[in-house]
Amino acid sequence: MRIIQAMAKHQEGWIGVDLDGTLAHYDGWKGSEHIGDPVPGMLFRVKKWLAEGRRVKIFTARASDPVAVKAIKAWLVEQDIGGLEVTNVKDYAMIELWDDRAVQVVENTGMSIEQFIKNGGKL
Ligand SMILES: [Mg+2]
Numbered sequence: 754m755r756i757i758q759a760m761a762k763h764q765e766g767w768i769g770v771d772l773d774g775t776l777a778h779y780d781g782w783k784g785s786e787h788i789g790d791p792v793p794g795m796l797f798r799v800k801k802w803l804a805e806g807r808r809v810k811i812f813t814a815r816a817s818d819p820v821a822v823k824a825i826k827a828w829l830v831e832q833d834i835g836g837l838e839v840t841n842v843k844d845y846a847m848i849e850l851w852d853d854r855a856v857q858v859v860e861n862t863g864m865s866i867e868q869f870i871k872n873g874g875k876l
Pocket residue numbers: 771772773774775852853854
């Protein structure tokens with residue numbers, strides 16, 4: 754049952770992808786209209802997801818700045834992934850978040866995945 758639910762979520766949900774340091778190279782703030790070069794491995798992954806029909810949104814703090822959003826949208830077109838939604842809003846349909854600052858926890862434990870692995874997979 755859990756697998757079926759996960760598959761259903763997979764079909765309907767969207768994947769959040771952070772911009773700075775995740776999809777775009779980041780080495781310090783250079784203004785709201787400056788976006789670094791694409792990170793090839795992440796860009797490839799996003800293109801693969803889109804080819805599979807999965808929904809992707811750019812999930813970035815920059816979404817609160819209209820000038821930055823315009824620059825991001827132009828940058829996405831340059832990377833051949835134009836048209837993706839740019840947001841900083843999480844909702845119930847977000848199934849994954851890829852972000853260089855995120856720390857994943859083991860559900861309902863307060864334990865990070867890193868701690869869990871170091872602990873030999875024991876809670
Ligand atoms: Mg980031």
